[in-house]
Amino acid sequence: MVEKSIKRIYAFLIYLFLYAPIAVLIIFSFNDSKSRAHWSGFTLKWYQALLQDNQILTALYYTILVAILSSIIATIIGTISAIGIHSMKGISKKLILNVNYLPVLNPDIVTGVALMSLFIFANIPLGFTTMLLAHVTFNVPYVILSVLPKLRQMPKNITEAAMDLGATPAQALTKVILPQIKPGIISGLLISFTLSIDDFVISFFTTGSGISNLSITIYSMARRGINPKINALSTLMFSVVLILLVVINIRDKKEGDFKHEII
Template structure:
C-alpha cells in the first residue's frame, strides 16, 4: 500500500516538474502586464500583437515551409532507404545501420558546423535552401528508424507471394508493402516535422541573413528580455502539437477497433 502511494506521488512530481512551466507560460500569455512578477488582469492583446509582428510571422512562414518540405522529402527518401536496408543482409546491412545511427548520436553542434563548412566549401550561399537541405539530412535517419520496425512486422514472403500471383514490383510496392508500413511512414513524417520545427542549433549554423525560423527568432528576442508575445507564440505552438497528438491517437484507436472487429 505504501509502495503504491510513493509511486503515485513520484509520478505526480515528475509530471508536475515537466508541465508546471508550460502551465505558467500559458497563464502569463494572458497577463495584461509585461512583468511576470504580478498578475494585472486577463487579456488577449499579446495574441493580437503577435499577429501584427512581421518578424515573427516571417519566421513562422520559414519554419512551416522548411518543416513541411524537409519532412516530405525526408519521408520519401527515408522510406525508400528503409525498404532497401530491409532487403540487405549480412555485414553490409549492419554497416549501413551503424552509419544511419551516426547523425542521431552526433551532437547537433557538430552536425551544424559540418554542414556549414560543407556549404561554404562548395560556395553555396547560406539561406533558405541550405537550411532546407540541412533539415532533410538530419530527418532522414529518424524516418528510416520509424519505418524499419514496420517492415520487420510484415508477414514473411508476402512480397514474393504477391509477385508469384502476377503483381509487378511497382504494384507490389504500392498495394502490398506501403499499406503494411503506413503507420511507420506517418510516424516518421510526424517525427521529422516536429524535429524540424524544434531545431535551433543546426538551423543557426546553416541559415543566412534574412532567413530565420521560430527557434532563432525566439532566441534573439529572449536575449533582450522575455516578451509576452513569446509566451503567446509558445502557447499556440503547444496547443497545435496537442491537437495533432489527440487527432493521431483517435485515428489510431479507430484503426485498432476496425482491425479487432475484423478478427
C-alpha cells in the same frame, strides 16, 4: 498498496516537473503586464500584438515551410532507404545501420558546423535552400529508424508471395509493403516535422541573412528579455500540437475498434 501509491506520486511529480513550466507560460500569455513575477489581469493584447509582428510571422512562415518540405522529402528518402536496408544482409547492412546512427548520436553543433563548411566549400549561398537541405539531412535517419521496425514485423517473403500471385514489383511495393509499414511512415513524418520546428543549432549555422526560423528569432528576442508575445506564440503552437495528438489518437482508436469488429 503502498508501492502503488509511491509509483503514482512519483509519476505525478515527473509530469508536474515536465508540464508546470508550460502551464506557467500559458497563464502568463494572458497576463496584462510584461512582468512574469505577478498577475496584473486578463488580456488578449499579446495575441493581437503577435498577429501584427511581421518579424515573428515571417519566421513562423519559414519555420512551417521548412518543416513541411523537409519532413516530406526526408520521409520519402528515409522510407525508400529503410526498404533497401531491410533487404540487405551481412556486414554491409550492419555498416549502413551504424552510419545511419551517426547523425542521431552526433552533437547538433558538430552537424551544424560540418554542414556549414560543406555548403561554403561547395559555393552554395547560405539561405533557405541550405537550411532545407540541413533539415532533410538530420531528419532522414529518424525516418529510417521509424520504418525499419515495421519492416521487420512484416511476414517473411510477403513480397515474393505477392509477385507469385501476379503483382508486379511496383504493385507489390504500393499495394503490399507500404500499407504494412504505414504507421512507421506516419511516425517518421511526425518526428521529422517536430524536430524541424524545434531545431535551433543546425538552423543557426546553415541559414543566411534574411532567413530565420522561430527558434533563431526567439533566441534573438530572448537576449533582450522575454517578450509576452513569445508566450502567446508558444501557447498557440502547444495548443495546435495538442489538438493534432488528440485527433490522431481518436483516429487510431476508431481504426482499432473497426478492425476489432471485423475480426
